[in-house]
Amino acid sequence: MDILKEILANNTSLTPSMQIVFFMTFLMFLPTVVMMMTSFVRIIITFSFIKSALGAQQSIPNQILVGLALCMTIFIMSPVISDINKNSIQPYMNEEISDEEAYVQLKKPIAEFLLKHTRQEDLELFVTNSSIDAENIPKEELPLNIIVPAFAISELKTAFQIGFIIYVPFLVIDLIVSSTLMSMGMFMLPPAMISLPFKLLLFVMVDGWNLLVKSLIESFVG
Template structure:
């Protein structure tokens, strides 16, 4: 199942599958005009697709939203390096896989699977594999952000925020909408921890302890509050439910 999370890798490998017989002929006869250059282009295409897989996983999934919220949560608690960045990114990746699994499955079944079985060509497979991601992005983006991005492209006619919109407008609109929504949720997450900071600062000021940093005293209380409230489960559950 994890292979579906990086289905782009298998998709790229599948690009070369229909040409295996041509490769065998090439090994027998190198005099075929254009065959060597065709294989070179395919090799460069494979390397390019593999290098773009991590970026594609970030651009067309919920990963930007999740990792932004988790990073804001760490800042709100007052911890600089705990949890470490690797742990936050790993948690965001697995939550992304949990949320996006139906989309990955649909893309694999409709696009990559038939391509590996030589039932459809590459262009048709790419279009079918991209349709679930188009629907996912169109259902999450902010219409105002979409129209604002579309206005920046005078060469594009009037389009609506639908799955059929051009990817050059759909993808950045989706990413900006996800980041904006993440900051909105981050503001709500910050509020209870800000109240704890204000209360601790007011108590220290009333006691005349002006030289004691309020952040140092408030940190244990914020950690205790977060643990008692089972904060990680609440945050993760709320983030996942926002997509269903």
């Protein structure tokens, strides 16, 4: 987005056809950029872990998980969206602020959200390997091309930590079932087929979906 700002600020050097090509290219990558700047990354990876841990890859359609992840993302990001609409979009449409001020107001809530969930080590990784003098720049004023990838790898680590916690109880069930089948001499019977009902029973008894969704939401808004 910072690169977009610089190019648009110098759009006098671009012909109309070049501006259209650049705009269409930006729109093509916009969904990916938006997903990397929201809670979607952590949610969808966690859902993939629970699907794999249950061993129900064919029973839970990916479309359902992606749809639920998008709904949760909209719910979690609603305060940020409201802030952007109130302080950036509406004033700009009413011609109360300039393009530059609209961009500043747009970036502010996004940067606050990203930095809140970004580990300091990940942020320092990209700051150190950039040409920016971060000593004289507050974290909130860092460009998004540094904040976004730092946020992304922080989310990946958090999602993998959640995935490990999810896997442990189901792994215990798999080990118990496998040991029981081996002790009974039933080597030809797939353990996964026997353990699946027990894992589903455990997940239903603890109200797994409610617990999982509640934990994910509270990890962002808590």
